[in-house]
Amino acid sequence: MVSQPSRRIVRGALVATAAVVAAALPTAPATAQPNAADALKKYNELQEQASKLNQDHLKVQDDLKAKQGELDKAKGDLANAQKAEETLRGQVDLLTEATNSGANFSQISALLVSDSQQDFLNRMSAINILAADNAEALQKLTDAVNAADNATKTATEATETSKKLLAEMDQKKADLDKQLADAKKVYDGLSSTVKNQMLQNGDMSNISVPAGAAGRALQFALDQRGKPYVYGSNGPNSWDCSSLIQKAYASAGVSIGRTSYAQAAAGRSVGRGEVKAGDIIVYYSSQSHVAMAVDGIRAVHASTEGVPVKIADIDSIGPISVIRRVEG
Known part of the structure; x- marks a missing residue:
């Protein structure tokens, strides 16, 4: 039968042995390794998100360039329309001046001043030609200006939309850069072995x-x-x-x-x-x-x-x- 003092000695020895074994176990690395793996996983996830954001950002830049090209074309069309307007307006002014000076007669006045039936027909033909020219010039002028104005409006609106999207992408990129910086702090704490593996060519x-x-x-x-x-x-x-x-x-x-x-x-x-x-x-x-x-x-x-x-x-x-x- 084991005496009471002997039992105390045995229990003391067992406790001491357990303490030594516990101290020898790699508890810290076992806890740190999953954290390191989680950090690397998180880092890779953030990098994948960054890749998408980068592509989104590039796409908006391309869209903006395209819309700017449309705007430049619309401005060119408007400039051409304005030049055409000057020419056409001059033509309209001449027709208007002719009307005011009596060259563009009404049917009644043409009849009253005509010397003969042929003279009347000639005057009526001139009236019709002037009226047709006037209407055509005005229509061309209106169509050209309206088309250019519409194109400019559309391109301007599209450009403003692209600029807003670009600003939004810039903000998202900035937010993600911050996340990546936070993840990289943890990543930098990974073992040199892991980092060297990533850096291998x-x-x-x-x-x-x-x-x-x-x-x-x-x-x-x-x-x-x-x-x-x-x-x-x-x-x-x-x-x-x-x-x-x-x-x-x-x-x-x-x-x-x-x-x-x-x-x-x-x-x-x-x-x-x-x-x-x-x-x-x-x-x-x-x-x-x-x-x-x-x-x-x-x-x-x-x-x-x-x-x-x-x-x-x-x-x-x-x-x-x-x-x-x-x-x-």
Whole structure:
């Protein structure tokens, strides 16, 4: 039978041993790791949102340029109409002056002053010609001015709408930039191993490309590997996802839109099993990210801030929305 003092000694030893084991367990890292993973996940989510906002922002800029072009054309039309007005008004004034001076007679006055039936017919013909010319000149003048005024009004309203949208996008971008800055503070606390993995250039080997525009575009995109992603950048030292694709095809002599939205409508649609080098792969239901196929398995893309242009597995980039073939 164990004595009471012996029981106390055993219990004391067990407590001491448990304390040592508890102190040795990596409780802090176990708690920190899920937080780090959550932070990285949140960071990636915010970057995806930023990519969409970036494309929205670029689209509004394109819309604004288009509307400004319409406005410039409308102003040109108005200027031409004003010149035409001066000419036509001069013609109308001459006709009016002729009327006031008695050249444009009424049918009764023409009859009264006519020397003969032929003279009367000649005078009536002159009256009809003057009246027709007057009406035609006035109608042309009215139509030209009204058309130009309407075009200017429409283009001005459209431009104001685009400006409001652009201001809204700027505000959204500013709000998101703040969120990204907050997320990056946590991201900066991640292990150097994780951050170094993100900064890796990936496969930098020489890759053979097919002949034709698609091959030349792919070669351009591959040559950009290692360059940083910057929102709204148009190269040549940094890119966003859609500027890389646009400039790649521009280098091959093919013009496509600036945004991933426009690129999602370029060329023709192909299925996932048909993918070949140079195809444009658009991701997410929002169509806010785009990459270029290297082959049926890999794609090169400017993915997100903090990650250089690199090659990745096509299906690992995100859910595919549409695949477009520009050539062939």
